[in-house]
Amino acid sequence: MNSHDFDKQLTSDIRSKLAVILKEEPGLSPELAMARITKEMLKSNPFVPPEGDQCPINTLPDELLAYLFETGVQMEAEAMQFGEDDDEFEEDFSDEDEDEEKEGKEKEVIQMEVVDIDSAEDDEEWSDVDGEQDARWRRKRKGRAKSEAKDNDDENNDDSEVEEEEEELESELPFQVLVSHVCRRWRSVAIETPALWTLLNFEKGTLLDKHKAYIQRAKNVPLDINIDCTKADFDTDEDEDPETLETEGESKDKELLDCLRRSIDRSDSSLPNLFEDPNWHTRPGHDEPPPKFTELEDHYYTITEFSEVLDVIIPRVRQWKALSVGVSDYRWMYLLLARLHQCPSAETLDILELYHYDDNDSGETFQPRHLVTCFTPFHGQAPLLRHCTFWGVHLDWEASLGFLKNVEDIDLAYHTEEVRPSYQTFEVIVKSPNLQTLILSLSGPSGTEEDWRDAGLQPIHLSSLEGLTLRYHTPQYARSLLRFIDTPNLRSLHLDFDEEDYTEFARDLCKAQFGRSKSLLAGLENFKVSGLPCSRATVEKMLDQLAGLKSLNLNCQGEGELFCEALLKSTTGSSSSASASSSSASGKKLYCPALEAVTTAGITGKQMREFVEARKKAGVPLKKVMMSERDEIDISSEKWLKQNVKEFDLFDPSDSELEEYGDELIEFSDFEEEDEDDIEDDID
Template sequence: MGPKTPSRGAQVKADITQKLASTIDSDSSLTPEQAMRKVTMDMLANNPFVPPKGCPVNDLPPELLAYIFSVGTKMEAEEEYDEAEEEEEFMDEFDLGDGWTDEEDEGDFDQRMTKAKAGKEVVRKDGEAMDVDGEVEEEQEEQEETQERVLPFQVLVSHVCRHWREVAIESPELWTTLTFTEGPPFDKSKTWIERSKGLPLHIHIDCTIPEVEEHEFFDEALQAHYSEPRAGPAHDSAPPVTAVTHGRQYAEEHNIITPHVGRWQSLEVTASVYDYIHLLLSRLAECPAAPLLEVLELYHYEDCEDYETFRPVEFREPFLPFQGNAPKLRDVALWGVHLDWDRSLSFLTGLRDLELTYHAKDVRPSYATFKQMITSSPEIRTLSLCLSGPQEHNEETNDWGTEPIEILSLKDLVLCYHEAQYAIALVQKLSVPNVHSLALDFDGEDYSEFVRQLTRPMPKVKKSILAGLEHMKISGLPCDNQSIDMMFEQLGGLKTINLNCSGEEEEQLFRRLMKPPANKIYCPNLHTITTTGIDGAEMRAFIEARKAAGVPVKRVMMSDEDEVEEKDERWLREHLEELEFFEPSDSEEYVDITDAESGDEMDI
């Protein structure tokens, strides 16, 4: 038997004894207590669990510190969160109108330092909350933590210490995203524009109506706006107080961003009523060229029952934004917002993503204009047409002609809410042999013939659009079993499917996929299924059936609103590589196809 290895504690004790003796021998003036203190400090000098003196991060070059701030700002922007709740919390808990100019910020910082020296306030020093005695005050710490949660990352780091503040303020890339959520007189936004120092700007303006109106400046602006008489049938009576005039007040009284149109890289505007969209479009028509603009997203969310003709009629006038000059525009989303389509062809070209949604029939582009929009974008990857697209086909005049629209670059296609005959005519014209993701959402009539059309060869190629699909989302598709079988027979390459089975027709899709007719196996390469409206017992039966057929599913995602008993969940986890639960969207207006291998997403 070899020598016994000393325990960890014994080894540490021996090391301390040896170092203590050595320290006393080297300096006989030290008392045992002083020697022990010195040994302890020496042993802890390189201990990773003991914080170093000072703030080592401040030894980094300012350029590297600025890069860290930039990464943090981007990470925060990419996080998924409920934007409405975030904005409401932000405005409730932090005064956005206070301390945004550099002068006010500096004065506020110096004032807090002075108060701290007098023992009146806790300040942040090198990232640690302390009072003048070095003790953390619990109440103040909680307040600071609350403020940290609601402050934007770049503002938060600028309030840590003077050095960080100087680096942050002199890093223009931190201040390029503008939201105007602070309200008039928009001091924050003006300051951020100044700090951005000429870099490209990303602009997000939300003028939708909050569920609960709580902010006084909205109320006051609206009352003032609607106290003035407005002519026309659409304004015979004053509408209820809403947030829309916040955006109107910005547009009418605060000309902040239009002088910087040459710096715009992205513009996203959402509104609940069209009078603000009309005002916005009229202002965009007055703007000069937007040479850096890459993303243009305009969303009008007002509920509408009739899509035959555009209303309100007085706002039907189309506009040409940026005088038709936006040479770098690549991503366009227009929800219920129409342009002067023919003249806009000067910049609706070279697109990567095009989303047209909720357009009344009389304000849609002509087929010829729509076709030119697509064919002049040889690198387009995503096309989303939801209750929109080219003007309806007239069979008598054959206004759509005989030539198909060939889109070889297209990867993702979304078709929603069209009437069955329109949808059939549309897919008859599309030649998209390289599409790998398809999203469908229809209701209100029988779409069996539309599904059969999907199974037929596309123009100019010998295969159907279904034959090349890897990912599919079906939120609504009323059709008969025969057309379902014809569709599934062609989905041999399908890898992921997302089924909303809230209705009887869609639930039948799930059943046919689980138990196809005799001697058939549908979607043999399917490895991931996402469902809404399917309970745990049904999913268990599906997994068992697929496994018995020799085509097992590996990954399942289910709505957390569907009933899944504990025993079924346990069984699913044992027989799947992955089981996840997700919170379904409140609205079926949003459809996403996720590439389970690449992680790419397409949202509409």
């Protein structure tokens, strides 16, 4: 139920209750009757304190209280995952409101600290109060990131930023820590509930003792581990001269060697040659701590610090449920992979996400050359692994088949030709009987279609695959994937290409292949186009085949405007009769007659209103509309859309989807109807 429907229902309920009371007591004034209704309706309002001196929550059993705590932790984790932030609302507060809020928070913090100080029975080295140091550091880093983008004239705002830091400190503390501050009973319940302490977020500024305490409190419950070794937005090397970068690289290599010597068992016969050198362990390292060339170490883990993090979590490898690691420099990932190579089977691991964020374009060979070593995590054994992501990170793919052959979702991205899996190995990975989603972004089986045919290789049949994403491939390689990956039950497709002409690839999408009577597009229910440069006629042919499509996601910039234009012209020219759901009055076919939901970036609220209204008149109304919050949407259009579709919302488009996203929006009214003679024939 949306807010509009809720308001209507509330008004109806109040009127009904008011009529009943006035009928039963004719002498009662409408004002008194309304007051009685209000009191009755607010009796169970959770935001109104209960009457009496006893709080009902204190009567709850420990098991139910623990469940409430777990729910709070889950909600907080979801908010972090989707990037929810209340900063945008802060500007709405007046100075008076801010003073009152600050005063209230100061009292609250004092009370919590007094309660928590009396927790001497907790003999762990790290205490919950130490978490405030973590929160202060994160606030400091966030504040610095913002200040780097401002001019030096903003120095006068430093005092106010410090005040904001103190005001928001308490909200930075994790939910499980906050509830453990309330009273002895809550603290006891929280600490004895292992599920509250299983999420470990490692980033610079957090105390390792804190994570050790979390692991101890989690007992034997599986752990979700996130490690951030990425540079902040303001930490860039672009302005540094090549000589300095080379010197820093040599220093980091030596630091990496030192960490490997301390942590790697060289007697392991399965260990490949590190640094592509059989005598790697004799290479010179640091005789003293490595020098600091910049202040970057203040913002993300050094290699040595990262090694210390691994020392904390690796002894618990059999307890891992999820491991997600992001790095900006492959040396950090190299250390991780070398350590994972000597780990035993990850018996409870369900999710493995390894990200190397690098701006360098992928070529034929991997760089830097001395870090090309292929490792085999967990000796190739992770029996419960279902979800894998490898961005710019390669393994010994064949030796790792033991834990890759049963995955449900796999995301392969940014692999140079030499570190991609062979076609045969790739086939084993994707032919997992449970595979549902496959994402290939500038990655896939090594070789070319000619190589595959010369080797007598057959197309890969993926009957279980429901979702496929293809991004950044060359047109020829993308076409080869279509001809060698058979997806008869595909329901969702995401395409993201740019720069080159993908008309031939788009035409292949419209063809029936592998002996079937319908094309891949004909079976789609969800289609997302972030970028697909192709001819206008091909776009219309693609839309013509999407008869069963229910959800469409379009970036309406650049070539994406062709899709938007074709959809609108098809709809606005159609009959208002509901029976004409597949053809228009002018004889043109109505595209996507089953469409229920659209998500767009690059059109205005007025244009979306026109589209929604046209679909409604054509007898094929939309149920859900999502628009980019960066687009021009006036209040009246937003209100109209909320009233005319079941669900309307705004979203924040990711940076990856906005590379071609500019300030100029599409004007559907500028499109001119073209003669059929002006559209090139698109005959196979």
